Amino acid sequence: MVAAALTGLVLGALSRSLWWPAPPPAQLILVLGGDADRERVAAHLARADGLPVVVSGGSNPEYATWLFREREGLPAEQVHLDYRARDTLTNFTSLVDDLRRSRIRHALLVTSSDHMARALLVGRIVAGSRGIHLTPVAVPCGSACVEERPAKIWGDGLRAVVWVLSGRDLRVWGRSELVGWLRRSGAF
Secondary structure: HHHHHHHHHHHHHHHHHHHHHOOOOOEEEEEEEHHHHHHHHHHHHHHHOOOEEEEEOOOOHHHHHHHHHOOOOHHHHOOOOEOOOOOOOHHOOOHHHHHHOOOOOOEEEEEEEEHHHHHHHHHHOOOHOOOOEEEEEOOOOOOHHHHOHHHHHHHHHHHHHHHHHOOOOOOOOHHHHHHHHHHOOOOO
16 A cells, blocks of 8 residues: 555655646745755856745855855845755755745756756655646756765655655654554555
8 A cells, every 4th residue: 555655655756747837937046955056056057047945944144145145146035045954855845835825836946967857856756646747957066976886866855755754754753653554554
């Protein structure tokens, strides 16, 4: 039962573009922190398109304020710095309900090219569960790129599916709690 649900969620998230209508125009730029180049690309996009920017788990507030407000000239109300995220999954889980309440239906997802596969899988599962479409904007990382292992990508994808089903993060969920939940759900 759980395996079928996991398979359905993952396949649904991956195949959504085949049967869903085209998304509305982008309403927001969502930057996953961890690299100053990502924030610079987002700042250029925001200045060109006028879209609001949410930086999830980004660089320190002083640098971000300097970059977005002073260097790029964006007004304070156009940029929101959010430091609740601890990793790729929580980049999405900490924000997705806020975005939904704000009626966001389409966001540009800015992250490094070597992080995009995992971010897009996790984001499409989590944000997709709330009806939010993500369009990738990959930031080239050149020689600094470190290819992510498939196990890391799919492991975070599994964590995203578990979060959508239960509201809990598999990484911090105690083993005994997980076993109990699986038993209650009829998985075994």
